[in-house]
Amino acid sequence: MRSTRQLSFLWILLATLLLSLGVTLASSAPSSAAAGRAAAPARIMPLGDSITGSPGCWRALLWNRLRSYGYTDIDFVGTRNQQGCGQAFDGDNEGHGGELVTNVADRNLLPARLSATRPDIVVMHFGTNDVWSSIAPDRILAAYTKLVRQMRASNPDMKVLVAQLIPMNPANCTGCAQRVVDLNARIPAWARATSTSRSPVTVVDQWTGFSTATDTYDGVHPSASGNEKIAARWYPALSALLGRSMPRNPGNPGR
Numbered sequence: 001m002r003s004t005r006q007l008s009f010l011w012i013l014l015a016t017l018l019l020s021l022g023v024t025l026a027s028s029a030p031s032s033a034a035a036g037r038a039a040a041p042a043r044i045m046p047l048g049d050s051i052t053g054s055p056g057c058w059r060a061l062l063w064n065r066l067r068s069y070g071y072t073d074i075d076f077v078g079t080r081n082q083q084g085c086g087q088a089f090d091g092d093n094e095g096h097g098g099e100l101v102t103n104v105a106d107r108n109l110l111p112a113r114l115s116a117t118r119p120d121i122v123v124m125h126f127g128t129n130d131v132w133s134s135i136a137p138d139r140i141l142a143a144y145t146k147l148v149r150q151m152r153a154s155n156p157d158m159k160v161l162v163a164q165l166i167p168m169n170p171a172n173c174t175g176c177a178q179r180v181v182d183l184n185a186r187i188p189a190w191a192r193a194t195s196t197s198r199s200p201v202t203v204v205d206q207w208t209g210f211s212t213a214t215d216t217y218d219g220v221h222p223s224a225s226g227n228e229k230i231a232a233r234w235y236p237a238l239s240a241l242l243g244r245s246m247p248r249n250p251g252n253p254g255r
Helices: 004-028 032-039 058-068 101-106 110-117 128-132 137-154 176-194 224-241
Strands: 042-048 074-076 092-095 121-125 159-164 201-205
Touching: 042 110, 058 074, 058 224, 074 092, 092 110, 101 128, 101 137, 110 137, 121 224, 128 137, 128 176, 137 159, 137 176, 159 176, 159 224, 176 201, 201 224
Parallel strands: 042 074, 042 092, 042 121, 121 159, 159 201
Antiparallel strands: none
């Protein structure tokens, strides 16, 4: 028979091994809360007017391009859900036909929409109706600033992509083409002044290489080729925010 001293030693050894194993398991296994956070998809809000929402088929093209290159942990969000683009996609968006960005800011419409959808990233092409209404760039940019403040109040880590607007040349607005140019020229400096390391504001050039003659059906709203170009321009900027390098051949038309 083993002595009392030997048995005591064996019990101490066993207890030490079990304790060591337990500490190792506890330190290596993620908590259920941490695992849930890691699995949460990136919530992306397309924000704007009819170019974004009616039906805004560049969103379908962008969604499927992201998915085809492995970005499966994404969720387009918004209080609206237009489909009808001839392909399956996540249609949630915040594109309201006829809406002015200055009205959204003045009437504080965005906070409720943010509260309902909780985006991490906003993809914004907004201001076409303001330009049509001859609203000055200073006022449009002040509205942009207010919306960004409201986005950061909703999520201090908000990432914002802001478009230099696609060209505009409708038959009944002779001054619109130049007014888009004037606004777009001001957006990069505004973005640099507004961006922070925690909540960056990135400008995406949707104007260059876009033709109102061939890429719109009415001088304002994108045709099929226009939607392809818009999606192609959003893709590299959005994929960078999602934290992966671009594939070698993403097939960007209009670049």
